Amino acid sequence: MKNCGVIKWFIIIVGLLFIASQNLFGSSDDVWKAATVRPARTPVDVAEGRHGMVVSVTAESSRVGREILEKGGNAVDASVAIAFALAVTWPEAGNIGGGGFMMISPKGGDVVCVEYREKAPMAATRDMFADTKNRWNGLAVGVPGTVRGLEKAHQAYGRLPWRELVMPAVVLANDGFIVDEHLAFSINSVLSKKTVRTKEIYAELRRIFAKRDGSPWVAGDRLVQKDLARSLSLIANNGADGFYHGELADKLVAQMKRGNGIISHEDLARYQAKIRPAVTGTYxxxxxxxxxxxxxxxxxxxxxxxxxxxxxxxxxxxxxxxxxxxxxxxxxxxxxxxxxxxxxxxxxxxxxxxxxxxxxxxxxxxxxxxxxxxxxxIATPIVLAPESPSTTHFSVVDQDGMAVSNTYTLESSWGSRVVVEGAGFLLNNEMGDFNWTPDYTNRKGKIGTAANQIVPEKRMLSSQTPVIVKKNNKVVLVAGSPGGRTxxxxxxxxxxxxxxxxxxxxxxxxxxxxxxxxxxxxxxxxxxxxxxxxxxxxxxxxxxxxxxxRKSPQGSAHCISVQVDGQLIGVADWRRGGKAEAAAKANVQSKQE
Missing domain, CATH: 1.10.246.130 (Gamma-glutamyltranspeptidase, large (L) subunit, C-terminal domain)
Structure with a gap:
């Protein structure tokens, strides 16, 4: 009888430990399934004003951009600040480890494209992915362009000091911010994947983004990212060189060696963003x-x-x-x-x-x-063989009429899912945007044509489409969206x-x-x-x-229209959440760093 009692209590304790482990390690499929239900549809978010407008996917980044405009910063200043803030508040796509395109319409000047797309490392080869389908590892990472691109835009068009634009993101990462239902859904979606919960390559992602008790995120939780705060501080104090050289470069290359990646110090040192003429048309x-x-x-x-x-x-x-x-x-x-x-x-x-x-x-x-x-x-001359997509876009118009349309990405939602150990930032998996199977194009959407095959230091093809629309030489619409090929x-x-x-x-x-x-x-x-x-x-x-x-909503467009009388209307899409912020009038300063 005594032994039966011991066995009974042993079974109870084992059962309780099992239940606890289900919660602690997030292994209950039912728990994660409930946590990855897409937030309910809401109306689009609309703001109106005359002294500047910011529209982005998170309330915090839109607030940061508005405050920069109100301090006297221009649309490029606000865009730099927003981009760094999104690296903190929208980690599935906001980034310093990815790349993108920034369209700029300066007052009285031609519209240009600041191109900061990632590129293939020098060790890349044409057929390096021919026998693999895995896009979530170090090998899939392209040389990041975001930080160099933001610096390029700021040097050419910015007004406020660089450090002043990066520090709001440092504060957000260091002090933390309140998670909303869209971010909770995003984090839970990546953590719910069995590979993310179990594989060593994603241990740093779990350390940064998994809650200590293993439970799913809910709106109202606070997300703190101390490692990312330190990385952003290095960039704030040292410019883009703080990313492409020194401590952060060392950590990134070390991560490559641990995770089968091929980006070298030389790849990082050689990366340059470019200012290119816009593609233009009339409609x-x-x-x-x-x-x-x-x-x-x-x-x-x-x-x-x-x-x-x-x-x-x-x-x-x-x-x-x-x-x-x-x-x-x-x-x-x-x-x-x-x-x-x-x-x-x-x-x-x-x-x-x-x-x-x-x-x-x-x-x-x-x-x-x-x-x-x-x-x-209409396939000719392509011979047909027998028979993811998370980006983020923001728009800015300042009180002087300068407009910015910026789209940037990590490629897949949460990129490669690899976080640089000790640095707190995610790496892209943009190598997946090359044509992985040379000369093989099928009816299911796989493309193998030569124009986008892998070559060392070549930039992979993108579908990002930040646009600026003018009529009578005045900006009337700033638009863009995430969504892969859509x-x-x-x-x-x-x-x-x-x-x-x-x-x-x-x-x-x-x-x-x-x-x-x-x-x-x-x-x-x-x-x-x-x-x-x-x-x-x-x-x-x-x-x-x-x-x-469609299995999921198409895109998430955050746009601004400029009315004939100068009124600005900012609209944030309902599909992934977002916030439009109208700026108060600012006293324009001139204090280029």
Whole structure:
């Protein structure tokens, strides 16, 4: 009897320890499943003002940007501060270990693109990923460009001292900030993955982002990142050299050696951001300025808009089958040319005709108004084989009219999921944006064309599409979005809504979006399950489109419109959360560091 009692208590204790371990190590699938339910849809967030506007994915970064404007900083100053703040408050995409594109419209000057895309390390080879599908390790990391790019923009256009722009992010990381439901969802989503919870390569991510008791994050928790605060302090005090040389460079290269990566000290030292001319086009009397290659966004957007300009879209209602069909066809042709021709223009020759009106007119003449083109019919010269995407965008306009449209990324949500040990920042997995299987292109969306194959120090192709739109030489719209290959089409949806259909910006961002990327030959529609679009879908299928619902919301556009009277309207998308902040009037200073 005595032994039975001992056994009984032993079983009870083991059971309690098991339950505790389920909570401590986050191994309960039910717990994590409940914690990774996407936050409920809310209205878009709207702000109005006349003295500056900031729109980004987190309330903290938008506040930081607004405060910089109110101190007398210009739109570039605010953008630098926002970008560093997002590295703290939106770790799935905000970063210092990634790269991106910043479009700048200076007052009285030409729109330019500060290109700070990552590049392949010098040890990279064309076939290095031919036999792997793993994109979440050190080998997938491209040489980061963010810090050098932000410095390049600041040196060319900034007003306030560099340190003053980085320190708000240092404070956020050191003191911590309150997690909202969108960030809780984001952190829980990465921590819920079995590989992240168990593999040694992600131990530093767990140390930084997992709660001590192993429970999921909830809105109201506080996130503190002491290692990241120290790293940002080094950058604040030493500029970009504080990242590409010295202690942080040593830690990054050491992380590469631990995790099978190939980035060297020389790769970091050689990295340079570039100021490139914007890709430009016109659409129904508006001037559209998009990012330069290696972003495909500017080229594909201009080509698709040129095609659509040959049709009177507004003759049909916005979600009529006629309108959606034409937009999908323009997307199809644009993405086909993306696959055939586009890559890093420093390494490949890009056909000059892609953004011309005559080329678009020829394509438009081939579009059947009641029949979808089959994607494989426009594949030539590509031979078809037998049969992730988290970025963040922010927009800024200052009281003098300078505008910035910035998109940057770690590539996948949470990038490589590798955190540099002792430095607190995530590394990208941008090598995944190269064509991993040379000369192999299939109908499921895998592209193997030569223009975007791996070459040492080459920049990988991007879909980031930060844009600035002008009319009569005045900025009227600043727009962009995350979302992988959907980015270009998200921006196109917003431009069509505002230009063709004269829809106010809040509704233009709120409405459902469509996406077609050539292959797979599927038309995705956010409104698929909404009853008011049922007849449209039936008609589109009769045209020959394979219409499907999106598994997750398309993009997260944070945009600003400038009204004729100078009023600024900032709108933050509902899809991933966000905040629009209007600035109070500032006394403009001149204290360039």
């Amino acid at each position: 129904r009397g508006y001037h559209v300025f998009g990012p330069a290659l290696p972003s495909s966004g500017g080229t594909v957007l201009v080509e698709a808009l040129n095609i659509l300009e040959n049709f009177n879209l507004s003759k049909h209602s916005r979600y009529s089958p006629e309108s959606i069909h034409l937009v999908a066809e323009a997307m199809r042709y644009g993405f086909s040319d993306r696959a055939k021709h586009l890559g890093d223009s420093d390494f490949v020759t890009i056909p000059s005709h892609l953004t011309t009106k005559s080329y678009a007119k020829n394509i438009a003449s081939k579009i059947n108004l009641v029949r979808a083109t089959k994607s494989e019919q 980015i270009i089409n998200t921006v196109m949806n917003i431009l069509i809504n505002t230009i063709d259909y004269k829809i106010d910006l809040p509704d233009a961002i709120d409405l459902p979006r469509i996406h077609h990327q050539w292959f797979p030959d599927v038309l995705q529609f956010e409104g698929y399950d909404e009853p008011q679009y049922a007849k449209t879908i039936v008609k589109l299928e009769a045209y020959g489109h394979a219409v499907d619902k």
